[in-house]
Amino acid sequence: MRITRNTSDQLIIANTPWLIxxxxxxxxxxxxxxxxxxxxxxxxxxxxxxxxxxxxxxxxxxxxxxxVRRVQIIFDRSTGKISIRRQSVFGYSSADHPLEQLSHVEIEQTTSFRDGRSSTLYRPTLILAAGSSAANSKTRIPIVAAYTNGAGPNRIATAVNSWLPAKDLI
CATH class of the missing domain: 1.20.5 (Single alpha-helices involved in coiled-coils or other helix-helix interfaces)
Incomplete structure (x- = not known):
């Protein structure tokens, strides 16, 4: 995944697997x-x-x-929404979440053991605070389905988490 736009009003993260x-x-x-x-x-x-x-x-x-699946996440202050758009050969789906509920982005990890060696993989996950009815409840939404061992998940989490505090300045 890569950051395609990073302004004070909008952060767009996209993944289009052209090479694959x-x-x-x-x-x-x-x-x-x-x-x-x-x-x-x-x-x-x-x-x-x-x-x-x-x-x-x-x-x-x-x-x-x-x-081959295209994923695009749009964090938009002007509309107050997070839009998660996914497109594959089988169709298109979009889900919107209120931006005000986004607490932060965490890195999920999974570790597998094979032949006496361990391998840890990571993926970025949105952490949404639930509405006022369930004060301590949080919803976890993985940005991508697959885990990876590259630097991408950390780069995405850092970009979103550093973009979030700017909403208090506007």
Whole structure:
């Protein structure tokens, strides 16, 4: 994820997985092209070429549908909302939350153990204070579904948490 806008009125964080999308499209084209070449070759096997292209292309399409998702989070002081927009091959969804309920952003972590070694992964999560009816209740909304071991989650949390105090100055 990267910060696409950071002004006093608006903070926009977006993730568009261009590299993964392009790589998967190339994967699909290579398998379908190779299958067509085998199927149409003079001494090639028609059914093997069709099966090869269909299975390889189908796996690429399935991976594209599973992994290529656009996420955009807009923190907007002028409207007083946090908008979380997600788009995939299957559709578009948007959820709005009141900006005044945003307490801060935390980093969630998960640790896995394999072959005697541990690996810790992180993701940024919005912490919303519930309305006045449940004074101590908090809602956790992960910004992204996947955990990562890069510096991105910390960078996002730092940007949002440093942007938040500015709302008291306006």
């Amino acid at each position: 999308g392009i790589m998967l499209i190339l994967f699909i084209l290579v398998f379908i092209g190779a299958g067509l070449l085998v199927a149409t070759a003079e001494d090639g096997d028609l059914w093997f070429g069709i099966l090869f292209g269909s299975l390889g292309g189908g796996l690429g399409i399935a991976a594209f549908c599973a992994f």
